[in-house]
Amino acid sequence: MAEREYDIVIAGGGPAGLAAGLYAARGRYRTVLLEKGVVGGQISLTELVENYPGVPSVNGFDLAQTMLKQAESHGMETAYVQATALERAGPAWRVRTNEDGFLAKAVILTSGAEYNKLGVPGEERLTGRGVSYCATCDAAFFKGQEVAVIGGGDSALDEGLFTTRFADKVTVIHRRAELRASRILQERAFANAKMQFVWNTVVTEIVGDDQVSTLRLRNVVSGEESELPVAGVFVFIGQHPNTEFLKGMLKMDAGGHVLVDDWMATKLSGLFAAGDVRQNSARQVATSVGDGVTAAIAADHYISDNFPD
């Protein structure tokens, strides 16, 4: 595997990484963005972004593509690889990936977050065969059918409400007796005749041969077990930062978020973190973009101070 040299390596192609890439490349740094899947990260799966100032309404995928083109027009390169390890290489950093290695004076971690899985039998085998983590992607395939939504937060209700456009019945299954979602979404969900609620209940197994057919459920209060026939199950039980590959190297909180200062700098010199991956992120496109810009400016200062030409 080859080793490629840059000034700044950005690990993760969501809004934080794309914004950092724009500033770094425009600052005339040799910059590469590493992305393991789809540029845009979580927003590429969002039907409409309506809260990014200056842009009244835009498809998430289109917004990400625009950000990518803008950064590339200033010289940012993009590599479709997955970061697997990070290590010191003298005064620089080395990012190992499933393909080439990347050397850089500064690294900005923007690896984002992804949805939690239930961790029950049948879930992995039936993913894409009725198990989904994205209603806006997959709900259209459940026209006239009955589905379940797991979770009680904003995502669960938002995506559940979206799913009622297609499905005949959407059963929200929540492990507590009340929802955590915002008032406005609760009002909408309770008013929707297609939505039903099952409280104090967890999924113990997802059953089906080639397709999801049934959920096995357990009431956490009474211990009673039951079954619910459904064609699909949409899982929205929170998310976790993609920091597995950094374990043991960096200070993180209990949830695996990277600790940074006001300049998105970690305790390790030349290493920055921005967006959903850091502690206390507001997890919005606009705040992630701000984080990414801050990190790129901090990286600029760091390189100027520590790597005189």
Add this chain to the structure above:
Amino acid sequence: MSKPADVTDSEWEKEVLNSTAPVLVDFWAPWCGPCRMVAPIVEELADEYAGKVRFFKLNTDDNMETTSKYGIRSIPTLIVFKGGQIVDQIIGFRPKSDLKRSLEKALA
């Protein structure tokens, strides 16, 4: 460039199931963001495997019969056929190297 051609419900049997060469079908829809990431990779593969594998794309909005026949519940889904039988099914965005492995399986 040999771009993948559109295939519909009515042409399915003739173009896909009765094909003597292996076939890759890209199930997609205009509203699906990740599908638009997969499309250029499928186009590159169509070039690299020209003459060996036939490439089609099927719009799931317009071709409900085939979509439900194959139990498509998520897109992008790519299915590789050989002699009308499914050799491999790839759900969601995957790197090109993974897709190549599926095609090699069909050609083996």
